[in-house]
Amino acid sequence: MSDLPKWYELPPGGIILEPGSSLRNKTGSWRVIKPIIDQDKCVRCRLCFLYCPDAAILEVDEEYTTKAGRKYTVTYKVNYDYCKGCGICANECPVKAIEMVPEVA
Ligand code: SF4
Ligand code: SF4
Structure with missing residues (x-):
């Protein structure tokens, strides 16, 4: 059985x-x-983080440091606990550094 609350146990309007x-x-x-994320292609523009x-x-x-020798002080990573895979x-x-790949169990 699910341990989710019953409808009548929810607060009015489903407010948090x-x-x-x-x-x-x-x-x-x-x-x-x-x-x-391909860390070598990523130019650290921050758009993925913002969107x-x-x-x-x-x-x-x-x-x-990329294979081409560009140095960055920040790295963008995906938190897979919360990523829903929306794409x-x-x-x-802008540089197509993120590839969506099938999730494998
Ligand atoms: S949008 Fe692309 S280039 Fe910009 S930080 Fe994210 S992965 Fe890197
Ligand atoms: S695919 Fe994941 S990381 Fe990318 S925008 Fe959607 S939820 Fe965020």
Whole structure:
């Protein structure tokens, strides 16, 4: 049996009474395709970070040097606990550094 609340246990209007409670709802389990960021192609423009509707792109203080020798002090990573696989990040990336690939169990 599901341990989800019954309809009559929900607050009126389905309002969220406890801020931050969505962190417990790991929406990554809905995903059928997932984004993979090519760190060598990525130019650190930040658009994926800004456009992701689930805030599932992380901006990490991690240095990275591309194969071509470009040095960056920040790296963008996907938080797969919350990424729903919508593909918006891949669509918005101006240099096509994000590829959507099938999720494999
Ligand atoms: S696929 Fe969608 S949810 Fe996942 S990181 Fe990209 S924009 Fe965010
Ligand atoms: S949108 Fe593309 S180039 Fe810009 S930070 Fe994201 S992966 Fe990198």
